Amino acid sequence: MLLVAVVSALLLHAASVAQAQTLRLAYYNQTCPSAEAIVFDEVQKAYKVDNRTAAALLRLHFHDCFVNGCDASVLLESGDNQAEKNADPNKSLRGYDVIDKIKARLELACKQTVSCADILAYAARDSVRVATGWFNYKVPGGRPDGTVSKLSMALANLPPHNQRNVTLLAKSFTVKGLSVDDLVVLSGAHTLGVSRCGTFQYRLANNNDKGMNATFRDDLRRRCNYNAANVAPLDAGSQYGFDTSYYANVLANKTVLESDAALNSPSTVNRVRQLKNDPSTFMRSFELSMGKMGALRGSSQGKVRDNCRRVRM
Numbered sequence: 434m435l436l437v438a439v440v441s442a443l444l445l446h447a448a449s450v451a452q453a454q455t456l457r458l459a460y461y462n463q464t465c466p467s468a469e470a471i472v473f474d475e476v477q478k479a480y481k482v483d484n485r486t487a488a489a490l491l492r493l494h495f496h497d498c499f500v501n502g503c504d505a506s507v508l509l510e511s512g513d514n515q516a517e518k519n520a521d522p523n524k525s526l527r528g529y530d531v532i533d534k535i536k537a538r539l540e541l542a543c544k545q546t547v548s549c550a551d552i553l554a555y556a557a558r559d560s561v562r563v564a565t566g567w568f569n570y571k572v573p574g575g576r577p578d579g580t581v582s583k584l585s586m587a588l589a590n591l592p593p594h595n596q597r598n599v600t601l602l603a604k605s606f607t608v609k610g611l612s613v614d615d616l617v618v619l620s621g622a623h624t625l626g627v628s629r630c631g632t633f634q635y636r637l638a639n640n641n642d643k644g645m646n647a648t649f650r651d652d653l654r655r656r657c658n659y660n661a662a663n664v665a666p667l668d669a670g671s672q673y674g675f676d677t678s679y680y681a682n683v684l685a686n687k688t689v690l691e692s693d694a695a696l697n698s699p700s701t702v703n704r705v706r707q708l709k710n711d712p713s714t715f716m717r718s719f720e721l722s723m724g725k726m727g728a729l730r731g732s733s734q735g736k737v738r739d740n741c742r743r744v745r746m
């Protein structure tokens with residue numbers, strides 16, 4: 434009984450600490466003035482070597498924030514528990530090496546100062562910046578690094594890619610205080626990157642395509658050729674350009690994931706049309722929704738890590 438009371442007091446305390454900390458722009462201006470420049474430099478270098486880096490880093494930040502808040506738990510190596518990294522949708526996450534390089538440089542410049550969670554948020558922004566060549570939205574800093582990463586949390590929190598009902602799909606957003614509109618806008622990140630055929634191949638079987646454009650489906654059948662390891666662009670015809678063609682593909686029923694096809698539903702289709710037709714509205718909305726997502730807080734708060742893959746004791 435006493436133990437229970439002590440534990441809940443601790444939890445309340447942890448929650449109030451998390452609430453009290455607010456993110457702010459130029460967070461490392463005094464403590465590590467080169468922080469954001471170092472992140473940008475490394476993202477740019479990695480992008481020049483392999484432009485798939487942009488999609489990988491955006492996805493890492495997204496997966497991080499959806500599981501226990503943006504606390505860099507996605508980067509932790511699994512110990513006794515199976516970590517988020519091993520969760521099925523995470524299996525194809527890449528970009529860890531880029532984060533390691535950034536962190537190593539930041540440790541030299543300013544020891545144990547810049548959190549891995551902030552690195553992920555800055556690196557996601559810089560991925561958009563290098564992919565567009567210009568769009569450089571503001572990202573506040575001050576996210577604490579977390580201490581736990583569990584497979585079960587990842588499976589329970591990530592939006593299901595095979596969900597067609599937009600209300601149910603948006604549940605993973607609404608339970609976190611994000612909206613259906615955030616779902617529509619943040620799905621626009623699928624303007625970059627690919628999906629493994631194994632993820633969506635079930636849709637290519639006869640009578641299982643639920644409205645997918647037939648020409649597109651036949652192309653996918655050829656491309657996948659029953660090999661789960663083959664890949665297809667999430668944004669057909671424009672997988673490297675950060676643009677609004679993803680929304681055109683949603684409207685044309687030419688998306689590989691059911692969760693993308695879901696946006697072509699009566700409750701969201703008007704917003705999809707608007708975003709497709711007006712790139713500057715998309716960019717502005719993307720910045721706002723990324724800001725909301727990037728402010729999701731974790732419950733386990735640790736020290737700033739010196740290695741993003743390990744909790745610092």
Ligand SMILES: *[C@@H]1O[C@H](CO)[C@@H](O)[C@H](O)[C@H]1NC(C)=O
Binds near residue numbers: 462463
């Ligand atoms: C960062 O600090 C410098 C001086 O050290 C100051 O001139 C600048 O306005 C600060 N920038 C922000 C965004 O706070």
Ligand SMILES: *[C@@H]1O[C@H](CO)[C@@H](O)[C@H](O)[C@H]1NC(C)=O
Binds near residue numbers: 599600601
């Ligand atoms: C989507 O799911 C909600 C909640 O379960 C349900 O009320 C609604 O009818 C479903 N919509 C469709 C189109 O199936």
Ligand SMILES: *[C@@H]1O[C@H](CO)[C@@H](O)[C@H](O)[C@H]1NC(C)=O
Binds near residue numbers: 645
């Ligand atoms: C997309 O699929 C829906 C059915 O899910 C259908 O009503 C609509 O006409 C299709 N649109 C196009 C452009 O093929």
Ligand SMILES: *[C@@H]1O[C@H](CO)[C@@H](O)[C@H](O)[C@H]1NC(C)=O
Binds near residue numbers: 646647648649
């Ligand atoms: C499917 O896409 C092809 C071109 O890729 C287009 O010619 C055709 O009209 C589309 N089908 C439907 C039903 O919209």
Ligand SMILES: *[C@@H]1O[C@H](CO)[C@@H](O)[C@H](O)[C@H]1NC(C)=O
Binds near residue numbers: 484485673674
């Ligand atoms: C990205 O890299 C691929 C393969 O190296 C190349 O075909 C494509 O043109 C590049 N796209 C951009 C926007 O740099």
Ligand SMILES: CC(=O)N[C@H]1CO[C@H](CO)[C@@H](O)[C@@H]1O
Binds near residue numbers: 518523524525526
């Ligand atoms: C940490 C981890 O489990 N990474 C896995 C992610 O997915 C790739 C490809 O399926 C595996 O090779 C990794 O082991």
